[in-house]
Amino acid sequence: MTALRRDIENAASGSDDECHAIMQQLSSIRGAMNGLSMIFLEEHVRKHIAQGKTEAERERAADDLLAALKAFRA
Secondary structure, three states: OOHHHHHHHHHHOOOHHHHHHHHHHHHHHHHHHHHHHHHHHHHHHHHHHOOOOOHHHHHHHHHHHHHHHHHHHO
8 A cells, every 4th residue: 555545544534524624625736736727728829829930830739739638638
């Protein structure tokens, strides 16, 4: 058993209040990461896709973005 899994199991075996607090923290972390991802994606689209000098540059940037989005979903 990994140390992280053991720590999670120990935390989950605590009181309902402790479990609730951990779930709130995890939700906050996920929300922060989603927000950061959207900021990054917006900047990428504005700087690399919309302003690519050639069609090839814009297409490559769009392909890179789609690959990143597919990886993000996984």
